[in-house]
Amino acid sequence: MQSFWEEACSLYETEEDFIQLLYKLKWPEGFRCPDCGHKHAYLIGTRRLPLYQCSACDTQTSLIAGTVMQGSRTPLRLWFQAISLHTRPEGVNAVQLSQAIKVTYKTAWLICHKIRHAMQRQNCHEMLTGLIRITDAKLFPRTTGSSAWHEQEQSVFVAASADEAGQIERIKIKKQNKHVLKNCYESPKVEPFISEVVDPNLAEKVTVSRHYFGGKRDYVLLNIAQKAQNALARTFRGVSPKHLQVYLDQFCYVFNRVNRPLLQELRMACSSGPCITYPALIGATAATRYRFRKRKTMAWREAS
Ligand SMILES: [Zn+2]
Numbered sequence: 104m105q106s107f108w109e110e111a112c113s114l115y116e117t118e119e120d121f122i123q124l125l126y127k128l129k130w131p132e133g134f135r136c137p138d139c140g141h142k143h144a145y146l147i148g149t150r151r152l153p154l155y156q157c158s159a160c161d162t163q164t165s166l167i168a169g170t171v172m173q174g175s176r177t178p179l180r181l182w183f184q185a186i187s188l189h190t191r192p193e194g195v196n197a198v199q200l201s202q203a204i205k206v207t208y209k210t211a212w213l214i215c216h217k218i219r220h221a222m223q224r225q226n227c228h229e230m231l232t233g234l235i236r237i238t239d240a241k242l243f244p245r246t247t248g249s250s251a252w253h254e255q256e257q258s259v260f261v262a263a264s265a266d267e268a269g270q271i272e273r274i275k276i277k278k279q280n281k282h283v284l285k286n287c288y289e290s291p292k293v294e295p296f297i298s299e300v301v302d303p304n305l306a307e308k309v310t311v312s313r314h315y316f317g318g319k320r321d322y323v324l325l326n327i328a329q330k331a332q333n334a335l336a337r338t339f340r341g342v343s344p345k346h347l348q349v350y351l352d353q354f355c356y357v358f359n360r361v362n363r364p365l366l367q368e369l370r371m372a373c374s375s376g377p378c379i380t381y382p383a384l385i386g387a388t389a390a391t392r393y394r395f396r397k398r399k400t401m402a403w404r405e406a407s
Contacts, residue, residue, distance in 0.1 A: 117180075118178055118179060118180050121178075121179035121180050121182075121183050122152065122153065122166065122179060124179075124183065124370075125166055125167070125170070125172075125179055125374060126166060128370055128371055128374035128375075129166065129169070129170060129374045129375065134155060136157035136159065136160060136162055136164065137162065137164055137168070137169065138157065138160055138162040139157060139159055139160045139162070141157050141158065141159035141160065143157075143158040143159070144156055144157050144158055144164070145158060147163070152165060152166050152167060152179075153166050154166075167179075169375065169376070170373060170374050170375065171217040171218060171220075171221050171373040171374075172373075174380075175214075177206060177210060177214065181204040181205075181206065182214065182373075183370070184203065184204050185200055185204060185211075185214045185215070185218060186218055186366075186369055186370055186373055187366055188200060188203060189215070189218050189219075189222075189353070189369060190357065190365045190366050190369055192357065193334070193337070193338055194334065194338045194339075194353065194354075194357070195215070195338070196215070196338050196339050196340075197211040197212040197215050198211070200214065200215060213381055216346075216349070216379070217373075217379060218369070218373060219349045219350070219352065219353045220349060220379045221369070221372040221373045221376065222352055222353050222356040222369065222372060223348075223349050223352040223353075223356075224372065224376050225356065225368070225372045226275070226352045226355060226356055229273070229359070230300060230301060230302035230305075231262055231263070231264040231273060231275060231300055231301050231302065231306070232264055232301075232302050232305035232306060232307075233264045233265070233266070233272075233305065233306070233307050234264065234265050234266070234267070234307055234308050234310075235262060235263070235264050235265075235301055235306055235307075235308065235309045235310070236262065236263050236265060236309075236310050236312070236321055236323075236324060237260060237261070237262045237263075237293060237296070237297070237309065237310070237311045237312070237324075238260070238261050238311070238312040238313070238314060238320070238321040238324040238325060238328075239258065239259070239260055239261075239279075239290040239291065239293070239313060239314050240258075240259050240260070240261050240314055240324070240325055240328035241256055241257065241258060241259070241287070241314070242256070242257040242259055242328065242331070242332045242335075242347075243255045243256055243257060243332060243336075243341075244256055244287075250286035250287055250288055251286065251287065252281050252282075252284075252286070252287050253287075254344075255341075256281070256287060257278055257281065257344060257347060258278070258279040258280075258281040258284065258287075258290075258291055259276050259277060259278050259279060259328065259351070260276070260277050260279060260291070260293065260296045261274065261275075261276050261324045261325075261327055261328050262274065262275045262276075262277075262296070262297075262300050262301070262324075263275075263323075263324055263327070269323075271323065271327070273359045274327055274355050274358055274359060275300045275355055276327075276328065276331055276351045276352075276354065276355055277296055277299065277300065277348070277351070278344075278347050278348045278351065279291040279296070290313055290314065293311055297309060312324070327358075330354075331351060331354045331355075334354055335347075335350055335351075335354070356369075
């Protein structure tokens with residue numbers, strides 16, 4: 104794992120190098136004020152990370168604002184190390200990451216999820232086009248004969264765009280709501296899934312196969328579902344239904360970038376867009392969010 108990181112970051116050594124890297128990723132054409140769009144700012148360099156004050160409207164912007172690192176006290180070097188480890192074909196789990204970058208499990212868990220959500224956000228913008236194949240599938244199916252859903256079993260749709268020779272170019276896997284189905288042999292409605300993942304203007308043909316009850320099974324897509332299931336089981340030792348979709352999006356994100364600059368794309372995805380917060384990740388209620396904010400404010404006061 105260490106050699107992977109060294110190879111990915113051979114050009115960068117110090118925290119200052121990563122500050123420069125993030126600046127280039129966040130503002131590739133130079134500074135832009137988030138409030139007024141002005142191009143010039145004063146640098147306030149007395150903090151751990153530079154702060155920029157717009158010379159037109161005086162708005163202050165942190166380098167990590169609007170990135171996955173927003174609000175984090177973890178050094179940028181460790182963040183970029185975590186990002187590069189997420190490009191490994193086998194992925195990285197929170198325990199492995201906490202050992203690799205020497206942070207607590209909770210910090211590693213949060214970093215992993217924030218990076219995964221950056222992948223998910225980018226995935227949402229990439230619709231399938233051209234010749235599209237779709238199948239339903241079950242993840243973590245049981246071998247017993249009962250038709251009742253088991254807690255671990257999950258219903259998903261797998262879709263792929265393929266070239267004329269049938270070569271898969273891009274995939275999407277979406278968890279379906281199994282609780283609206285009568286039993287584990289019933290397949291969910293495919294139309295909502297199609298409208299969610301297929302670009303109607305650029306789709307040439309959509310072929311739907313059903314896993315159960317007749318019809319021709321699409322073994323190529325079922326094999327992809329099997330690979331996703333194996334990856335989740337191997338690296339993450341199983342995933343809770345609550346977080347399953349974001350792990351599936353991570354699998355699709357890496358799968359779809361076999362012939363693309365994966366590390367560069369992931370660094371860019373992590374350097375822009377909204378950042379998911381810890382309360383949002385754990386699905387906290389309004390009362391819990393208030394307590395969390397209050398605790399954070401008190402901790403900040405004690406520290407300052
Ligand atoms: Zn401004």
